[in-house]
Amino acid sequence: MSAPSEVVVDLALAREHGLTEEEYGRILEILGRVPTFPELGIFSVMWSEHCSYKSSKRYLRELPTEGEQVLQGPGEGAGVVAIGDGLAVIFKIESHNHPSFIEPKQGAATGVGGILRDIFSMGARPIASLDSLRFGPLEDPRQRHLLRGVVDGIGGYGNAVGVATVGGETGFHECYRGNILVNAFNLGLVEADRFWKGSASGVGNPVIYVGSKTGRDGIHGASLLASAEFDDAAEAKRPTVQVGDPFAEKCLIEACLEVMRSGALVGIQDMGAAGLTCSSFEMASRAGTGIEMDLDLVPQRESGMTPYELLLSESQERMLLVAKQGGEAVVREIFERWDLDVAVVGRVTGDGRMRIRWHGKTVVEIPVDPVAENAPVLDRPAREPADLRARQALDLAGVPVESDPAGALEALLDSPNLGSKAWIYRQYDQLVQGNTVLGPGGDAALVRVKREDGTPTQKALALSVDCNPRWCWLDPYEGTVAAVAESARNVACTGARPLALTNCLNFGNPEKPEIMWQFAEATRGLGDAARALGTPVISGNVSFYNETAGRPIHPTPTIAMVGLLEPWERHAVSHFPEAGLAILLLGETREELGGSEWLAVRRGLEAGAPPRVDLAHEARLGALLVEAVREGLVVTAHDVSAGGLAVALAECGFTGPRGVRIGADVSLAEGLRVDALLFGESTGRVIVATREAERLIAAAAAHGVPAARIGTTGGARLRIAGEAGAPLIDAELAALEAIWVRAIPRRVEED
């Protein structure tokens, strides 16, 4: 084979590419010779942490991925779940953390673009997006810049591409100051027997490149940017960030969905991480075939690109298709009509090899399977952090009891973690496609399902994304169980039955045993909770190396849950819509202040064991909510989470989608310290407003869920009293809402 360039490949160069000596040895063994420079580039991306999951694979294998509703589990671009009547949903969440820190607007925008392509490349029309964002404290001007840029990027891309952003979550903590998190979720709708896989089958079939032209952007995004720690030199990695074009993506969506209906298609895959390389290897590997490709045929944005650059570019809005022989003209007509590039770049072969030519020479010849499927699997050492017990130690007797509950409530509502996120989601189109029953700002979003031909159905999907990273830092197992439980509870609060989940596991450097231990514990919790709640893990993404200058983020296993509600008109809301409703508390309040927002905001402490989750109780609570909403017993259902009961009651009263603000008169059984009663974060609790308190209490008893009538809706004030009738909190709701509404704007608009 002739050398494509002057570059001499050796171990030192392999190391610069992030490969270990052992991995380099394996490459020599597979090839029986020294790799060419582009071949080295291919191995380095395919075996990068980002593409190969080499540190996480052995843990991910333990997750429950099957269920009668699951049509496709992890392994494809995204997972597929049946929702009945011949329909299915395809969904996934993915990180774009490092690019967003370096260049927030483009990083976040291309995060949205990438996850959309994972969905529509499987044949689904994307119908709803969520995002989960984490930043450092907003007092830092850089964090404000990052927040503004990320929101601008998500909105700029999602709005233009015509997919509603219907919900999400945003949190702030010191640990994200040097490494923000941007996790983007998308869900699409498809006919259950019509979803596509990324498979290059059929020897002789044409391999077709469609979408935008290839440029020099994003080279080594996956291997160098996503698979290494950050340091002060991160700025120098700006060229590894890609630039998004939502207009091209919008056209690509329509053209791809059209080509899938044309009968000319065999397989299709997004050119995402590692671009042309990853997509072609994965497609050939799944089909047990090979591919022959000529790089001179690839549409190029700039001249003089080398094979290395062409193979590793992460230019956006590109897809690789395999068509039936003779189907080229059909494919060409569709993409040209949408003014997109289309080029036959190669053929499927039967010899299991990837053979790539450039300027008449073969520059890559590698057996497919050893690269795609036999990537290294590591069993990295894992060790409990030495200070874990100290983190968890919290003697409440030494923590002064809250003396000013009303002041504490105001302080919590002003915390950016709990304050209104309207400043963020107002910048997102929440309505396009006309299906948004419940948008952002509640427990879960609710999206009505219309068929591709526009026929409305009785189905709606409930979507929620959740994680409490402080809890995960204190106890990664319990914290992850709690994230799964909370996302399921949020979905059930609308009346929907949780179906399945996807996850984005954001962690520090896996080469550190303490991080690996966090990861092992978190995935163990994820598996246990998903099994207990009957919600399999159908897709996901692992993001390691989230640390800067040796300081890791809190473990942040973001969970996105999808549920089904039918008929959708029967749903609960998360606000009080009227006065005179009975307020019930489902679940039990215990003396649990460990890891609470109150403890952090009012006492400056992040310590203790997070609240325990009783998964059996969560399953019963979920079943009760689904049944009670269906029976029409529930008007309002709102999860009690960060900030506890007082914050949850205030949120129920704040101005809802119907434009009304409704106070509440509540009396609580005491027996706990007042701060645990008002602000403790015991899990498994939901505030419910109902016109039929007796029937609901009876239904709760039948399900074995504790339920207590605690008050009545109405008035302009939030009054919470103890048993004896002594007021603990008595505040004007409008004043509380003003604080809550300003929590983020007053910090962001400082500049």
Next chain:
Amino acid sequence: MFAVIQFPGSNDDRDMQFALKAVLGAPAALVWHKTPELPPDTQGVLLPGGFSYGDYLRCGAMARFSPIMAAVKRFADAGGLVLGTCNGFQVLCEAGLLPGVLMRNRDLHFVCEFVHVRVDRSDTAFTSRTRPGQVLRLPVKHGEGCYVAPPNVLSELEAKRQIVLRYCAADGTVTPEANPNGALANVAGVVNERGNVFGLMPHPEHAVEGAIGGTDGALLLRSMIDSAQRTPR
């Protein structure tokens, strides 16, 4: 038949078709922008929201050169009813079918929320189902919805009662706080002098079903359907 024009980058095209056809029972079809002529049985034209051509040069600036726009102009010149929402409003301004221009929002952010608009004229082809002074609750979602026109044009619009919708508080009072984008005179929707071309920033097609956004948008679309049926072409 109502023709919903589909530009590359249109987003609310299918929603508009759904609102007209599935919800309001009027025949509606998507018409590709490269088509040189409108279908012969066209009773009304709708330019939907979205980001035609990515809004890259200036909102609506590219779409006005699409082949279909010459046909839309001829249709309007002949008295046909044309309604543009959001990006469609921007296209109508760029094409010279409506006066004024839509600039970036006052606070430079995209804004998506439900707003109130007051109907200042119910004697147009697009508002016949409303009462004068009626307050409608409709969603807006745009980054460039700040209506601007030179002072003489604006006073002419006022004098000729071409300002049909204005942003207002829930009680109908026109206030700066109720204005989501900084539009001059709180303009949310304007009609041409002849009264057959209407542009508005709010999205009536996203307010046609009670449980999804309310039904105030249906009042505007039904008015247009009524008017089109009264004036057969």
